[in-house]
Amino acid sequence: MADRGNDMTNDGERLQKVLAAAGVASRRVSEQLIAAGRVTVNGEIVTELGSRVDARVDKVAVDGSAVQLDPDKRYVMLNKPTGVVSSLADERGRRDLREYTAEYPERLFNVGRLDADTSGLLLLTNDGELAHVLAHPSFGVTKTYIATVDGVVYPNVLRKLEAGIELEDGSIAADRARIIGEPSRGKSIVELTLHSGKNRIVRRMLAAVDHPVLELVRRQFGPLHLGTLGVGRTRDLTRAELGLLLTLSREPGHPRPDAGDRDAGDNAADGNGGTEGEFE
16 A cells, blocks of 8 residues: 655645545544545555645545545536527627526536537536546547437437447447337437537437437436436536546546646636537
């Protein structure tokens, strides 16, 4: 078991104090977690109670679940209604995200986008580093959609979606496609899971197999599930949800922003919602 205690800087705050301030546990229980080898700093186990960390740069995890040490960071789930554009300042005067971000004191911005005709889960945050990673094309965060489509969808269509279809900008395959319930009144409900963030990819895929989308809802974004959150409502992520999201974003091999990208949220202030430019 590695112990970074003697190698760590004398700057910063004691690890147990930082964990307590982050809401992980009381300082005494945090000390017990450290002594038991359940806490890592930058991927290494730390058992020395005198260890100090810099909450601005050090990555801390407890039992493998990442912990956000910065109390000024906020993470909000929005169930975006249709008719609202994923912008913080729409030049055409349409409804935009400001009516949902205005209630928070922090300067929140959206991670990725949903087009105006698509409802569902959209993440709002002031964490530029996390937004940069999640919105980076190479990250490929999994997204799940529920699409009401025209026509009766048969199993061979699902197999085609999973095998891959050719679109004008290349081949694309769903990670998973399934039918929900029975077709009714000439309509079917399809659940589609995929990694791609290309423009309107779900609508284009289903149109390519002759089942145009009539209604589209994003139910899942990475480890986040929309659950029972009502349309047009927001809520802060739970500590467990945030831990899952941060842990996912810190996995080796994912893009890391450089110093100039740490305020990636500034690039979203014009409504770009990060670097991916994703529409569904």
